[in-house]
Amino acid sequence: MKKQRGKFTDIVFLFITAITAFSVIAISLGIFIVLFKESLPAITKLGIGGFIFSNEWNPVQEIFGTAPALIGTLITSFFALLLAVPIAIGIAIFITEIAPSFLKGVIGTAIELLAAIPIIIYGMWGLFTLTPIMMHYIEPFLQSTVGKLPLFGKLFEGNPLGLDLLTTSIILSIMIIPFTASIARDSFNLTPSVLKESAYAIGATKLEVLKDVVLPYSKLGVLGGVGLSLGRALGETMAVAFILFIMSFNILALAQIFLMNAERK
């Protein structure tokens, strides 16, 4: 009798855990289906090509071309990656290969804390601290020197207000550096020390060991980390909203963008 009750409770427990686990499938399917359904009107209105390439944004006539938002996202994410990836790999190398062991822990924790700072704080800090610095010192200087270059000049053209693509890229890059660095560090740590030691034994310098042993070995892991941080940069909302949307959209327009378009903005 008692044994049967145990069995019954066991099945109930199995059921509860199974339901909770399967709720993950329900949630992820739900997200895709709902976003697809909700964004269908906006996409069918212009067709897929028009939705992506049109730059008309007219909520009254319900025309939503996403070209400006899409291109802005791509440009800021690209420059953020360009700034962040070399630095992140440098930090990872410093932590795994160079730093004395007491510094390893300290810098590792510091990087993880930087990753834990919420996005909204980066945005706040960008708006109140970085923007004035960019406005007063860096952008006038850049405009007078390299502002004529075609693609790069686009980042900070016009009045040097500080609220532009360059500032956004810098904040995004600061945001993804710790993320990329911790993944790169983990994949560097996976290199078997036997491999490194045999390279040292034939007289390789540290740089040569890094370049010819560690990096080829952990290439895939580092690339995966870069991909993940690209995803993070593309998906960033609040930090970008603080700097960029202040110029052209208010919060309600912001809400419309994300509800009418299933963009990963």
Add this chain to the structure above:
Amino acid sequence: MIPKRRKVISSLALFVCFLTALWGIFWLSFIIIDVSRHGITGINSSLFLNDPAPPGEEGGGLRNAFVGHLHITVFATLIGVPVGVLGGTFLAEYGRKYNISKVISTLSDIIVSVPAIIIGAFIYAIIVKPLGHFSGWAGAIALGIIMIPTILRTTENMLSLIPWTLREAAFALGAPYYKVIIQVVYRGAATGILAGIILAIARVTGEAASLLFTAFSNNYFSLDMSQPIASLTVNIFQYAMGPYEEWHAKTLGATLMITVFIFFATIAGRLLIKRRYKI
């Protein structure tokens, strides 16, 4: 001569790596020092004890936002923790032999990296739109959904670290599986699961984008979860965009409070994991 050149190049490259590490530390300390320097001026007793004053007037605080934020986070934890822990239990124990468990693990990894604003839009479409108004419950559910996959994955990993022989010893005494899980496996993995929960709470505390679509905001003190409710992060966003110096000071104070909380939670979570597993 040649080996010397190689050595010089090598140390130059390493020096560059050292500089990049300094660069990372520089930004971290820049942000922390800046947030605390400005934030401290915004912190006073009225920030915690008073409700917002009308725009442009002196005084007032963010009591409604602190209380509302606490409400949303507590209810999100109540949603996210049971679902995450039990789901992780299924993946690591009952379902460990089935392929579907791997699918669920992968899916939750994907949800972890989905931007929070997508979750917010999802909840907006299925809860806020049919009901016709923003509500605290929608916010709590959105944050709960953000918590679920993180907690689920940590629980799964922590449970699979418990040696299988421990379970066999309990089986040999005639215990049914659920008793083995609750009394043996959970006990061994408790610290790890707790750390995962703390880290997940730290993650949702700073969440703003998804709350904007779900809980929205409220200028008055409210405990009613079925109505729009104020939260710190949304208030930070609105006040920082506003034109008043008063608002900016309050925003910075609130920012400092959130940052301090998250730092403590993150360090506590990491320390728990380190102490338990001595990594």
